[in-house]
Amino acid sequence: MGFSISNAALRLVSGAFILNSGLGKLSLSPEHAAGLQASAARVIPQAATLEPEQFGRYLSFAEIGIGTTLLLPFVPSRLAGLVLAAFSTGLFANYLKSPGLTEADGIRPTPAGVALSKDIWLVGIATALVFHRRRR
Helix, strand or coil: CCCCCCHHHHHHHHHHHHHHHHHHHCCCCCHHHHHHHHHHHHCHHHHHCCCHHHHHHHHHHHHHHHHHHHHCCCCCHHHHHHHHHHHHHHHHHHHHHHHCCCCCCCCCCCCHHHHHCCCCHHHHHHHHHHHCCCCC
């Protein structure tokens, strides 16, 4: 397992961002948790079966775990990239399935969708981590 400054930069940026997001969700209000749950249920219908507070805790713990995985240098970059890919494609699918966030073409964001459309950068980072090849 070699060290790559480019992979380290990708992992540091995305890992710190996701870890911070997860830590911020540790004290979600029930209303905020319910809103996030309703949004997640568009992509993963089983999320609706949980209590909002339970969903909020699980989401927080998941984000903390994903962020930590990205930040730990002994976790292989390809594995960290796969974990990030699963998470980020879910975020991007949520953007695509949320009413009013995309233009009529279903891809370009409306003004209301710009914040969520930016999750595509995480998909790009995941792709780079998974397919990065070391020089030999």
